[in-house]
Amino acid sequence: MRSSRRLLANCRLLVVGGGSSGLGIASKMARRLPKGSVTLIDSIQTHYYQPGFTLVSAGAMTLEQNRRKQKDLIPTGVKWLEQRVKAFQPQANAVTTEDGSTIEYDYMVLCTGMEIRLDMVEGLAESVKDESCPVSTIYLPHFAEKTNRLLNTIEKGNFLFTFPSTPIKCAGAPQKVCYIADDILRTRGVRSACSLHYYTTLPRIFGVEKYANALMKVVKERDINLHTRHALKKVDGKNRIATFENLDNSSTVEAEFDFLHAGPPCSPVSVLRNTPSLTDANGWVDVSCQTLQSTKFSNVFALGDCTNTPNAKTAAAISSQLKTVEKNLSDAIDGKPFSSQYDGYASCPLVLGASGKRAQVILAEFGPNGPMESFPFNQSKPSYFSFWLKRYFMPFLYWHGLIKGYWNGPSLFRRIVAPLKKNQK
Structure with a gap:
């Protein structure tokens, strides 16, 4: 433990999280700061291009095409600590890792992403993990493959697709799978024997009116049944029954299914949920939605899915946030006023499909x-x-x-x- 402390005692910048936002900001700052100034901490060994999971479910990409070894992606000049953070001590400018080491920093950028929470729906985790059960989600890599297998083998029945009441990464993905299913079933010649139902907790199919109007045309043309303001609460995989709560009147509705794709609830990662000094009441890192600086610690920034900014949580949002954090973090280090604002992009x-x-x-x-x-x-x-x-x-x-x-x-x-x-x- 002492040797770890000595090794990282001069950590100028600590980046927590090695996903797209973590690698992106580590790359940028490694080019700005002296060699050896940036340390990235994350234990993941395999890095996935998560936006590709929908295309895996469509059979238009393979999982292997969306996968790289993390060690091959670490930016030149960045120290990679293959650990997980067990606790944050922002008042002391330090974090503790799971092996008990303490890492001190001058500045920190949080890029911890969000956690897929199958456990928040009764019976969902067990059903998804059961290969014989027709319940899946493209939000975890190997179950994207399961989704494709199920869509290419089930011949008839009720196909249900759900969108949760929590924040979710790529909010469009649950309905993408619905359209992909329609495409696959039509290509297989069995669409007429299948009934498709999209259950969303939102009051309409998409948050932005222009695209909602266009998507409603697709829904009507493809004979997809839209159920708004319904949240998935329970999955009985054995009996093929999904239970929904009507969010307008708190009543429950049961629906039989032959296939169920769940847009799973998501939450901040557990270590942030246990660090109220950095987060808002829901566990998201509390930042200025313009500067992406922590509202509580001036030497802490955050970007990506872990923040409480109101934008949709997508890789595209990260691209614009990277520019803001790079400039503002550099300004903070140089003692200058901030020069960039995130525009919410x-x-x-x-x-809508992947064939013909x-x-x-x-x-x-x-x-x-x-x-x-x-x-x-x-x-x-x-x-x-x-x-x-x-x-x-x-x-x-x-x-x-x-x-x-x-x-x-x-x-x-x-x-x-x-x-x-x-x-x-």
């Missing part, structure tokens, strides 16, 4: 005040070009741009094409 490529004419995407890009579209065409209209971006360009951008700290989001591109948008109007 997020994006959700809504996959149904290989289309509605490319939703939005911020707090509505759409923030990058291209000089109506992105609420389903298109193959947007599907191509989702399938081929975005994975490339992730592996070679985002996690290496080179991609700051499409704001510059939006400014360049702005004249084309005006001409279009």
Whole structure:
């Protein structure tokens, strides 16, 4: 333990979390600070491109295509501590790891992501983990493969898809799987024997009106039954019964199923839930939604899914947040006023299918005040070009741009094409 303390005694910047936001900010700051100044702490050995999981469920990508060894992604000049944080002591500028070591820092960036909480729905974890049970979720890698297997083997019946009442990473994913299921069932020639039901806790199918209107056309065209304000509360995998709570009147509704895809509840990771000094009442890191600096500790920043910023929790949001944290953290280190504000940008490529004419995407890009579209065409209209971006360009951008700290989001591109948008109007 003493040797670990000596080794990391001069930790200028500690990055907690080795996902997309952690690797991205570690890469950026390693290029700004003297060699050896940045330490990244995370125990994960395998890194997944999580936006690809929907395409795994569609059979358009393999899990292997979305997987890399974490050791190959650690930025040059960054110390990687293969540990997990057991406790934060922000008052002492320190963290304690699970092996009992203490790491002191001058500045810290929290990139801990969020935790998939199958345990928050009675019976869900057991049903998902049972390979013989037709319940799955694409939010965990190997169950994305299970989802694809089930969609290619079940011949008929009720197919249920759910969206939870908690914050969730990639809020569009639960309905993407619904559209993918419709596509697969039509391709197999069994769609007429299947009834599709999408249960969401929201009052409409999508938060941004422009895209909600476009998606409702898809729902009607494909004969998908939409149930708003319903939360999944219990899964009886043995008897194939899902229990929902009607959030408007607290009544319960039971639905039989032959296939169930759950958009699982999510929460902050447990160590943050146990650190109220850093978080809000719900366990999310409490930050300024503009500067991404902690509201409680001036030498702490956070980005990605772990924060309480009001934006959708997507990889696209991280790209814009990286730019803000890089500039503001550098300003803090240099004793200067902050020079950047996060604009709330997020994006959700809504996959409508992956085969033939149904290989289309509605490319939703939005911020707090509505759409923030990058291209000089109506992105609420389903298109193959947007599907191509989702399938081929975005994975490339992730592996070679985002996690290496080179991609700051499409704001510059939006400014360049702005004249084309005006001409279009």
